Amino acid sequence: xxxxxxxxxxxxxxxxxxxxxxxxxxxxxxxxxxxxxxxxxxxxxxxxxxxxxxxxxxxxxxxxxxxxxxxxxxxxxxxxxxxxxxxxxxxxxxxxxxxxxxxxxxxxxxxxxxxxxxxxxxxxxxxxxxxxxxxxxxxxxxxxxxxxxxxxxxxxxxxxxxxxxxxxxxxxxxxxxxxxxxxxxxxxxxxxxxxxxxxxxxxxxxxxxxxxxxxxxxxxxxxxxxxxxxxxxxxxxxxxxxxxxxxxx
Amino acid sequence: xxxxxxxxxxxxxxxxxxxxxxxxxxxxxxxxxxxxxxxxxxxxxxxxxxxxxxxxxxxxxxxxxxxxxxxxxxxxxxxxxxxxxxxxxxxxxxxxxxxxxxxxxxxxxxxxxxxxxxxxxxxxxxxxxxxxxxxxxxxxxxxxxxxxxxxxxxxxxxxxxxxxxxxxxxxxxxxxxxxxxxxxxxxxxxxxxxxxxxxxxxxxxxxxxxxxxxxxxxxxxxxxxxxxxxxxxxxxxxxxxxxxxxxxxxx
Numbered sequence: 001x002x003x004x005x006x007x008x009x010x011x012x013x014x015x016x017x018x019x020x021x022x023x024x025x026x027x028x029x030x031x032x033x034x035x036x037x038x039x040x041x042x043x044x045x046x047x048x049x050x051x052x053x054x055x056x057x058x059x060x061x062x063x064x065x066x067x068x069x070x071x072x073x074x075x076x077x078x079x080x081x082x083x084x085x086x087x088x089x090x091x092x093x094x095x096x097x098x099x100x101x102x103x104x105x106x107x108x109x110x111x112x113x114x115x116x117x118x119x120x121x122x123x124x125x126x127x128x129x130x131x132x133x134x135x136x137x138x139x140x141x142x143x144x145x146x147x148x149x150x151x152x153x154x155x156x157x158x159x160x161x162x163x164x165x166x167x168x169x170x171x172x173x174x175x176x177x178x179x180x181x182x183x184x185x186x187x188x189x190x191x192x193x194x195x196x197x198x199x200x201x202x203x204x205x206x207x208x209x210x211x212x213x214x215x216x217x218x219x220x221x222x223x224x225x226x227x228x229x230x231x232x233x234x235x236x237x238x239x240x241x242x243x244x245x246x247x248x249x
Numbered sequence: 250x251x252x253x254x255x256x257x258x259x260x261x262x263x264x265x266x267x268x269x270x271x272x273x274x275x276x277x278x279x280x281x282x283x284x285x286x287x288x289x290x291x292x293x294x295x296x297x298x299x300x301x302x303x304x305x306x307x308x309x310x311x312x313x314x315x316x317x318x319x320x321x322x323x324x325x326x327x328x329x330x331x332x333x334x335x336x337x338x339x340x341x342x343x344x345x346x347x348x349x350x351x352x353x354x355x356x357x358x359x360x361x362x363x364x365x366x367x368x369x370x371x372x373x374x375x376x377x378x379x380x381x382x383x384x385x386x387x388x389x390x391x392x393x394x395x396x397x398x399x400x401x402x403x404x405x406x407x408x409x410x411x412x413x414x415x416x417x418x419x420x421x422x423x424x425x426x427x428x429x430x431x432x433x434x435x436x437x438x439x440x441x442x443x444x445x446x447x448x449x450x451x452x453x454x455x456x457x458x459x460x461x462x463x464x465x466x467x468x469x470x471x472x473x474x475x476x477x478x479x480x481x482x483x484x485x486x487x488x489x490x491x492x493x494x495x496x497x498x499x500x
Binding site: 056079080083085095096106107155156 | 401406416
C-alpha cells in the first residue's frame with residue numbers, strides 16, 4: 001500500500017508536569033492516509049502525544065508541524081491546525097444542551113462559515129454514515145454510550161478534517177457497544193482517512209493499523225508493522241505488556 | 250408526557266408575565282373596595298407596586314450584565330481583571346445595601362456634581378451593583394460546573410474561545426445558575442424597599458405614608474405584605490417554569 005506525504009511531524013517534543021516527564025524527546029511522523037495505533041500502559045504518554053498534536057496540551061520543547069503549520073504560541077496557527085484535525089475523546093464530550101444535529105452543525109457554521117442548510121445536509125449524511133439518521137433530534141442524554149461516541153465521530157468529521165485523533169474511543173463503553181464504534185472507525189480507515197488511534201483494542205490494531213507504536217515511560221520504545229509487532233515484539237517491555245493482555249483476554 | 254409538561258411550562262411562563270401585568274394594571278380596583286385606610290389609598294399602593302417592579306426589573310437586567318462581567322473577570326487569566334472583580338464583589342457583599350444607596354446618593358456627587366442622579370436612577374445604580382455582585386458568584390459557579398471536556402471538544406473543533414464561551418459554556422452555565430439567580434432577583438425585589446431611604450415612592454414608602462396618616466398600621470402593613478407576596482410568587486412561578494423549560498438534555 002502506498003502512502004502519501006508526511007502530514008504530521010513531531011520532533012523531539014517534551015512535556016512535563018512538575019517533576020513528571022510525560023513525553024521525553026519523542027520524535028515521530030505520520031503520513032497522509034496512514035492508520036497508526038498507539039498502545040502502551042497507562043501514563044506512558046500516548047494520550048499526551050495525541051493532545052499535544054492539537055494543542056490541548058502545550059509542549060515544553062521540540063517542534064510539531066501539522067500540514068505545514070507549526071504549532072507555536074500563535075493562536076491563528078493553533079485554530080488553523082484544530083480546524084484540520086478532528087478529535088474523538090474517551091468520554092464523548094458531546095454538548096449536552098444541544099441536539100445531535102446541533103452538535104454536528106455548530107463548528108462548520110461557526111468556523112467554516114457554512115450556511116445552516118449546508119451544514120445540516122452534511123450532518124445528515126454523516127449521521128447516515130454512522131447509522132444514526134433517525135436520532136438527529138435527540139439530546140445526547142437520550143442516547144447510549146456507543147451512539148454518543150458515533151455522534152462524536154460524526155461531529156469531528158463534519159469539519160472535513162485531514163486527520164482524525166482518537167483518544168481511547170472505546171474505553172468508556174460497555175463491552176456490547178465497543179463493536180459498533182470500531183465498525184465506524186474501520187469504515188473510516190477504509191475511506192483513506194489519516195487516523196491516530198490510542199487504544200487498548202489489540203484486535204482492531206492488528207487488523208486495521210498500518211503501523212503500531214508502543215509507548216513506555218514517555219518514550220516510543222518500539223514501532224513497526226502490526227503483524228510483526230503482535231507476533232514477535234522485540235522490546236522486553238512490549239513483550240511483557242502483550243503477554244499481560246493475552247492473559248487478560 | 251414530556252411535551253405536555255413542556256407545554257404547561259410555556260403556559261406558566263406566559264401566564265406569569267401576563268399575571269404580573271394584570272396585577273399591576275388592575276390592582277387598585279380590588280384594593281379600592283377595601284375599607285379605610287387601604288381603600289382610599291388604593292391608587293397609591295398600585296403606583297408604589299409599579300415603582301417596586303420598575304426598580305426590580307431595570308436593576309435586575311443591569312445586575313445580570315454586571316454579574317456576567319464580574320464572573321468573567323474573576324475567571325480571567327489577567328490578574329488586574331481578577332483583582333478588580335474580586336474587589337468589587339468583596340466591597341459590595343461586605344457592606345450594607347442601605348449604606349451603598351446612601352453613598353451613591355450623597356457621597357458620589359461630592360466627587361463630581363455630574364454624578365448627581367435623581368432618586369430612581371440612584372436606586373437603580375446601587376441595587377444593580379449590589380445584585381450584580383451576588384449574581385457574579387452564582388454565574389461563576391455555573392461556568393465552573395460546565396465539564397472541561399466539552400470546552401476541549403469545542404476547542405478541538407476549531408471554535409474560538411469566544412464562540413466556545415457563547416455556544417457551549419454560557420448556555421449551560423445559565424441553566425446551572427438559574428435557581429440562585431432567581432433567588433437573587435426575589436431578594437432584589439424585597440431589597441428595593443430600601444430605596445425609600447432616599448425618597449423613592451415605592452411600595453414600602455407608600456405603606457409608611459398611609460400608616461402615618463391613618464395610625465392604623467395593622468391593615469396597612471398586612472396589605473403591603475400581601476402585595477409583596479403576590480409579586481414574589483409571580484416571580485417564583487416564572488423562574489420555576491423557565492428552569493424546567495431550559496432543562497433540556499438533562500437526564
